[in-house]
Amino acid sequence: MANHKSSLKRIRNSETKRLRNRYQSRTTRNAMKKLREADKKEAETLFPSVVSMIDKLAKNNIIHDNKASNLKSQLAKHVNAL
Template sequence: MANHKSALKRIRSNEAKRLRNRYQHKTTRNAIRKLREADKKEAEAMLPSVVGMIDKLAKKNVIHDNKAANLKSKLAKHVATL
């Protein structure tokens, strides 16, 4: 168990950040799933918001920058072929 006040605070803040990251990551994955199932018009409307969600995850280091780039590329290609 941590003995210092700052260590206790770090444990609390890390847990809050972990839960926030998990929620945002799961929400983004669900949005990607919905976009892949949507028809052309819906997918085109959803694409900018989903790309923004992916960019935000990459910016916060929840996912790697290259993974974000790959996801965005695949989604853009998917929407273009609909």
């Protein structure tokens, strides 16, 4: 167990951030799943919000920038193919 006040605080902070990151990434994954199952019209309205969520994950270093680009590309191809 940690002994220093700063390390105890770091443990608390990192747990809070871990839970927040987990919530945001899970919400984004659910939105992507919903977009893939949607019909053409609904998918086109969902697409900008899902892309925005992916960009926020990349900006906060929850996912890598290249992964964000790949996800956006795959979703765009899917929406265009509908």
